[in-house]
Amino acid sequence: MAAPPITDDERARIIELMQAGHSRSQIATQTGRGKSTITRIAAEIGHDWLATADARTQSTLARAHEARSAYSAEARAVAAERAQERMQEILESFMDERVVLVPTRDGIERMVAPPDAKAIRDLASAVHTLQRTVLDIDRHDNRAEDGISAVDQWLRGLIGEESAA
Numbered sequence: 001m002a003a004p005p006i007t008d009d010e011r012a013r014i015i016e017l018m019q020a021g022h023s024r025s026q027i028a029t030q031t032g033r034g035k036s037t038i039t040r041i042a043a044e045i046g047h048d049w050l051a052t053a054d055a056r057t058q059s060t061l062a063r064a065h066e067a068r069s070a071y072s073a074e075a076r077a078v079a080a081e082r083a084q085e086r087m088q089e090i091l092e093s094f095m096d097e098r099v100v101l102v103p104t105r106d107g108i109e110r111m112v113a114p115p116d117a118k119a120i121r122d123l124a125s126a127v128h129t130l131q132r133t134v135l136d137i138d139r140h141d142n143r144a145e146d147g148i149s150a151v152d153q154w155l156r157g158l159i160g161e162e163s164a165a
Contacts, residue, residue: 003033003034003037006033006037006041010031010033011041013031014027014031014033014037014038014041015041015045015047017030017031018038018041018042018045018047019047024038024039024042061159062159065159073141076137076140076141077137079133079137080133080134080137080138083130083131083133083134083137084130084134086130087126087127087130087131087134090123090126090127090130091127093123094120094123094127096115097112097113097114097115098112098113098114098115098119099111099112100112100113
């Protein structure tokens with residue numbers, strides 16, 4: 001038995017669902033009409049199923065990018081904070097005297113001595129590396145005038161968003 005003719009209200013509802021981004025199967029299920037009817041109406045109004053699917057994919061990619069960017073920014077902030085804390089610890093202990101065990105005729109004697117040149121150089125190198133890490137993270141996060149890093153601009157380009165490069 002043939003389906004009854006489609007009413008103007010049904011047609012409007014089908015078009016509304018298409019514009020909302022629903023698939024042919026979803027629209028057919030919701031309206032109780034066949035996929036061929038949905039396809040015919042889509043063709044009549046010039047609806048492009050692929051463009052709608054691309055828009056959904058772009059939207060999903062954009063949300064994933066936002067989540068990844070937020071997580072990465074948070075991870076970089078934590079790394080920068082830890083680097084600064086460690087750098088401060090090193091700087092505070094930079095010239096601390098060290099207990100040195102010195103062998104003597106009577107056994108081993110404990111002596112207090114300033115750090116040797118190699119220890120000072122190693123500490124200075126550690127501070128320098130930590131400071132570079134903090135600066136590199138800051139430079140990454142503030143590379144562009146609008147606050148979008150080059151990596152984030154590249155990712156936005158991949159998902160089709162315009163960027164101020």
